[in-house]
Amino acid sequence: MTQATESPASPRADSSPHDAGWAALAGVLAGAAGLAVAELVAALVAPGASTLFAGGAAVVDAVPPWLKDFAVEWFGTNDKAVLLGSIAVVLALGAALAGWLELRRPPSGALLIAVVGVVGAIVAVLRPDATPLWALPSVIGIGGAVILLRTAVTKLRPVPDQWAESGSVVDRRGFLAVTGIAAGVAVLALAGSRALSAGSAAVNAVREKIRLPAARTAAPEVPAGADLELDGLAPYITPNPEFYRIDTALRVPQLDPQDWSLEVHGMVDEPFTITWDELLALPLEEHHVTLACVSNAVGGDLIGNALWLGYPIRALLERAKPQAGADMVLSRSDDGFTAGTPLEVLQDPDRASLLAIGMNGEPLPVDHGFPARLVVPGLYGYVSATKWVTSLKVTTFDADQGYWTPRGWSELGPIKVQSRIDVPRGSAAAGAVTVAGVAWAQHTGIGKVEVRADDGEWVTAELAETVGSDTWRQWRASIDLAAGDHTLAVRATDAEGLVQTEAEAPPAPDGATGWHTVNVSVG
Ligand SMILES: Nc1nc2c(c(=O)[nH]1)N[C@H]1C(S)=C(S)[C@@H](COP(=O)(O)O)O[C@H]1N2
Ligand SMILES: [Mo]
Secondary structure (H helix, E strand, O other): OOHHHHOOOOHHHOOOHHHHHHHHHHHHHHHHHHHHHHHHHHHHHOHHHOHHHHHHHHHHHHOOHHHHHHHHHHHHHHHHHHHHHHHHHHHHHHHHHHHHHHHHOOOHHHHHHHHHHHHHHHHHHOOOOOOHHHHHHHHHHHHHHHHHHHHHHHHHOOEEOOOOOOOEEOOHHHHHHHHHHHHHHHHHHHHHHHHHOOHHHHHHHHHHHOOOOOOOEOOOOOOHHHOOOOOOOOOOOOOHHHOOOOOOOOOOOOOOHHHOEEEEEEOEOOOEEEEHHHHHHOOOEEEEEEEEOOOOOOOOOOEEEEEEEEEEHHHHHHHHOEOOOOOEEEEEEOOOOEEEEEHHHHHOOOOOOEEEEEEOOEEOOHHHOOOOEEEOOOEOHHHOOOOOEEEEEEEOOOOOOOOOHHHOOOOOOEOOOEEEEEEOOEEEOOEEEEEEEEEEOOOOOEEEEEEEEOOOOOEEOEEOOOOOOOOOEEEEEEEEEOOEEEEEEEEEEEOOOOEOOOOOEOOOOOOOEOOEEEEEEEO
8 A cells, every 4th residue: 555655646635536436336236235135035034025026016016007018018028027127227327326426425325225225125015915024125135235335435435544644545455355245245145045045946846746637527629620730820729838928926926735725705605715635626627718918919929828727716606605796706816916807707607717727738837827826718817817816805896906907907808809910921922822820709709700911802711620719719811912012911700790890909908909910021
């Protein structure tokens, strides 16, 4: 530390821009250490309580419908990765700013970080099912970050050098030591929280070992002609890894079936709780049902068809004996998500509404609701398809609301007739061009699909076979196209004669409408 003595003008009397950079770095490292410690504490207290995830979940809940549409449209199933990435970037910039502020105007940088901690603690405590303990991760983690930042930045501040008459020194070695500690804490805490959240690996291992009982009532066999097997056309049955995933969970609930149970309660004469083993002992049924998301844009792929194994919700309700006046079932997920489904839909003897435990021949994937979820033919997922379901409350639309209803989405969510062109995409050879896709009107069924090129005549497509009205249907047509650019359009008619409207509507509040069109350049 002789540097300062060489310069009589005492260059360290004020901090240099160089130090501003170091201070910003200290801010980022202190912030990272704080968040990592919060993760670690959360892994011990309650996984949902981490500053990052509670904050992220609050953002997800607060997102207005148009922004949600935008995110789903642009990032699809990656919307969560994009959200967490954006939060990380914002936090890193904020932490760098805090470091710089702490150098310039102490203790404003430390205060900025403290505010984040307080907000994180409040948001965590306000999460559904939270306890006051949920404040701990933010308090401990961000408290630590404040201490680290203050200690580190103090070292950057010049202090009079007792060995030099006219100079002052900056304790660089001390600064590096403290920031090094911050970096170490970040890495260790992160590793620790990872190790503790190995719980997810544990649930996966439990899931792998499960052998589901055979269905007492098997689904009708899929007719040979249900899948036209064209390149680029969505297969009739969507394989689990390709099945779209939509939920508000930044961290998917990890439920061990042995700890899981479903409570059926509310306006019923005989409330009861059913365990996993009791559920497996019931006569299970299998049904093919196409699930669709209300956020699916025209032509979008937030739709998939699977074979579901489960127990009829109707039978669970029969056992509970709903009381007069009830008109809704509020299903609740372990993560707090809720859906409000009309009681009469769930009691309909002609509708295969299931408490599902199997998907395409295996236990539900964890992302799709393991160990149990609801599947209701004909309703969008947001009002029916609760994953990780733990409670069915018989109630009224007056008394209760599902998660999305106060957020601007319709109370009722019947699926609208829709169709999509999968083939061709982009280009085709001149002559007879095969046009193919899928069409759906769950629980009513598809009666007709028509396609046309540009302003030409509508051509009726050949419909593929289907197991029934609860699934989508593939279709295929052949259209003569000359060289040049063309626009293909499709429209479906449901089995009751309702023609898909051309009028375009966005997904909110109750599902997109309009015809799907694709441009092809024919050469
Ligand atoms: N717990 C929980 N269940 C949920 C949701 C959710 O956010 N949380 N989203 C619903 C919506 S909007 C849809 S479209 C379907 C999607 O089911 P999938 O992810 O298995 O395709 O799940 C429904 N069930
Ligand atoms: Mo959805």
